[in-house]
Amino acid sequence: xxxxxxxxxxxxxxxxxxxxxxxxxxxxxxxxxxxxxxxxxxxxxxxxxxxxxxxxxxxxxxxxxxxxxxxxxxxxxxxxxxxxxxxxxxxxxxxxxxxxxxxxxxxxxxxxxxxxxxxxxxxxxxxxxxxxxxxxxxxxxxxxxxxxxxxxxxxxxxxxxxxxxxxxxxxxxxxxxxxxxxxxxxxxxxxxxxxxxxxxxxxxxxxxxxxxxxxxxxxxxxxxxxxxxxxxxxxxxxxxxxxxxxxxxxxxxxxxxxxxxxxxxxxxxxxxxxxxxxxxxxxxxxxxxxxxxxxxxxxxxxxxxxxxxxxxxxxxxxxxxxxxxxxxxxxxxxxxxxxxxxxxxxxxxxxxxxxxxxxxxxxxxxxxxxxxxxxxxxxxxxxxxxxxxxxxxxxxxxxxxxxxxxxxxxxxxxxxxxxxx
Numbered sequence: 462x463x464x465x466x467x468x469x470x471x472x473x474x475x476x477x478x479x480x481x482x483x484x485x486x487x488x489x490x491x492x493x494x495x496x497x498x499x500x501x502x503x504x505x506x507x508x509x510x511x512x513x514x515x516x517x518x519x520x521x522x523x524x525x526x527x528x529x530x531x532x533x534x535x536x537x538x539x540x541x542x543x544x545x546x547x548x549x550x551x552x553x554x555x556x557x558x559x560x561x562x563x564x565x566x567x568x569x570x571x572x573x574x575x576x577x578x579x580x581x582x583x584x585x586x587x588x589x590x591x592x593x594x595x596x597x598x599x600x601x602x603x604x605x606x607x608x609x610x611x612x613x614x615x616x617x618x619x620x621x622x623x624x625x626x627x628x629x630x631x632x633x634x635x636x637x638x639x640x641x642x643x644x645x646x647x648x649x650x651x652x653x654x655x656x657x658x659x660x661x662x663x664x665x666x667x668x669x670x671x672x673x674x675x676x677x678x679x680x681x682x683x684x685x686x687x688x689x690x691x692x693x694x695x696x697x698x699x700x701x702x703x704x705x706x707x708x709x710x711x712x713x714x715x716x717x718x719x720x721x722x723x724x725x726x727x728x729x730x731x732x733x734x735x736x737x738x739x740x741x742x743x744x745x746x747x748x749x750x751x752x753x754x755x756x757x758x759x760x761x762x763x764x765x766x767x768x769x770x771x772x773x774x775x776x777x778x779x780x781x782x783x784x785x786x787x788x789x790x791x792x793x794x795x796x797x798x799x800x801x802x803x804x805x806x807x808x809x810x811x812x813x814x815x816x817x818x819x820x821x822x823x824x825x826x827x828x829x830x831x832x833x834x835x836x837x838x839x840x841x842x843x844x845x846x847x848x849x850x851x852x853x854x855x856x857x858x859x860x861x862x863x864x865x866x867x868x869x870x871x872x873x874x875x876x877x878x879x880x881x882x
Contacts, residue, residue, distance in 0.1 A: 463580055463613075464572035466547035466694065467655050470648075471604065471878040473634075477538045478506045481634035481646070485875035488593065488607055488671075491515045491823075491873050506538050508875030512606045514598070523601035530602050541880065544752035546650040547658060548877060549624045550698060554642040554718060554870045556708055564706030564870070567658065568608065568646075568877055570694040571667065573676075574682045577747060580595060581611075581667045581676070582855045595678040605679070605696035609672030610872050612848070613665040615701040623657035624649050634876070642870040646877075667699070668855050671869045693791045696879035698872045700850060711747070711845045712864040713828040714797065715820040715837040727750070727805035732759070735777055736770040743767050746842040747825045753779065755796045758842030762832050771797065781809075786857035793843050794865040801841070813863065821864045 483504040486492065489512050492500070511533075522761060533539040548568035556562045567734040574580050586881045603837045615621070624647075632645040637875070649655070669676055676802070679695040686692045700707060701711035746758030746767050754772035772778060775791070781799045789795050802808045802819070812818055820837055822828035831837045846866050854861060 463574075463662060463665050463667045465565070465569045465659060465665070465699070466571070466698075467547045467650075468568075468570040468694070468696070468877075468879055469542045470548065470568070471539055471541045471880050473506065473532075473875065474537055474540050475797045476486075477536070477636055478504060479638040481644075481876065484508055485587075485636045485638075485644075485873045486512070487638065488871050488874055490674075491671055491871065492542065504663075506533060508606065510875050511597075511602065521601075523597045526598060527601040527603075529559070530604065539664050540880070542648075544650060545655075546648050547624065547655055549621075549627060549647040549649055550872070550876070551628070551645045552642055552706070552870050552872075554640065554706075560788060562706040562708065564700060564702055564708075566610075566698040566700045566872065567620060567624065568656075568696070568698050570698045570879055571611075571699075573679045573693055573695050575680070576768055583669050583673050583676070583860055587608075591674040592678055592681075595674055596681055599678055599682045599881070600685075601616040603692075603881045605881065607672070607675060607874040608696045608698045608872050608877070608879075609675050609679075610670045611667040611697050611699055611866050612670050612702050612707075613667055613699055614664060614703070615661060615665070616703055618701065620658045620661040620699075621655070621701065623654045623661070627651065627654065636873060636876075638873065640868075640870060644873055644876070657725060662699070667697070668702075668852065670700075670866070671853075671871070686881075690882070691879075692881040694879070696877065702852070707848060708869050709845050709851070710823065710867040710869050711793075711843040712867045713825070714794075714802070715822060715828060715831055716818060716839040717820055717837050718818050719806065719838040724805065724807060726732075727807075728801070729806040731801065732770060735773060737773055739769050740835050741767050741769045743829060745769065746829065746840075748842070750847075752791075752846045755793050756844065757793065757797065760842075761839040762835050762837065765833065772800075785853070786859055788853035788857055789859050789861075792846065792850065792854060792865065794846070794862045797841060797843070798862050820839055 464671045484506045486500045486509045490603045500507050511530050514522040552564045563610040627647050629647045633648050635645045637643045683693050692721045748756045756771045760769045778790050832840045847861040
């Protein structure tokens with residue numbers, strides 16, 4: 462069972478920083494250098510100064526982040542609550558089709574445990590580089606700076622229902638990000654509400670939706686420190702699987718350094734053998750979501766002709782992935798990886814893990830632009846994986862390929878921090 466508790470949060474004092482909109486930022490792993498520079502210029506207290514540290518003082522960036530966070534606390538820009546509380550988060554955003562949706566989350570601290578049924582499950586494989594980066598930052602700051610986004614089942618909505626009355630009061634803070642998502646945050650210290658949430662989640666299994674690297678970092682750090690204490694917990698934002706605002710987008714695959722004629726011919730031959738191929742308009746590169754055999758868009762930098770590829774028979778995937786559970790054999794990213802990326806493209810698991818010859822894009826426009834510019838040689842445009850499929854694969858005890866899902870919107874960094882001492 463997952464151990465979910467209120468936390469004595471460390472957070473910005475809006476009267477000092479001028480509001481959350483100046484200091485919050487997207488998660489570190491979606492920020493490019495240009496965006497980091499813009500966020501850093503927004504405020505000397507913007508969270509990127511510590512969560513994505515540079516070498517401003519010419520020394521170790523992680524030690525710089527730790528010293529800066531200590532200075533913010535000394536200046537009163539960041540303060541710690543005297544008593545534990547849960548925090549309610551609403552995120553209003555524009556979904557595909559022009560709908561305005563609201564996703565609802567609960568900030569809490571969760572005891573770090575080994576992965577397992579009935580406790581905490583991953584759903585994706587991870588890359589080694591980010592884990593080392595996050596571990597070094599955690600050692601230096603002794604703080605969870607960015608939350609892990611996890612899902613729990615609550616068909617009756619009891620957990621959020623316990624916190625909802627607190628939303629009648631003014632929000633602690635509000636920030637609208639560049640995607641137009643409006644995030645509002647409330648502190649809930651009512652003991653009855655906290656008890657109701659804890660009772661609802663007492664038997665919950667948590668599925669990590671975003672933040673696998675951070676969770677695995679937290680496990681390593683907790684064992685390094687040893688014993689009991691605050692370091693045995695990690696900051697999470699918990700969202701119900703039944704939440705009407707829960708949306709999953711795909712992450713498209715891009716090929717780099719793929720100009721060898723023999724490999725290109727092998728790819729073409731495999732696609733013709735295994736897929737039905739039809740030309741489409743660029744606007745149709747991302748196929749509509751739905752069940753059935755793998756369907757994806759394809760375009761390369763040489764011809765710039767968009768195609769729709771549909772696997773001729775699900776039995777092809779079943780044979781290629783015969784040793785994996787049935788839900789995994791219906792996962793688009795797994796089938797693409799096995800039949801194409803590890804087939805004619807020639808990528809090994811190590812290549813995929815370390816992004817050798819492979820890239821990712823979260824939007825149709827970005828993926829197409831990267832191929833048009835020649836920065837990447839080809840792109841595969843994928844469908845979204847429904848949340849039910851994510852659950853089925855996690856329950857089967859296997860992990861999806863990296864970047865199989867893109868839960869939108871992201872949970873901002875800088876709303877809350879969780880001290881580990």
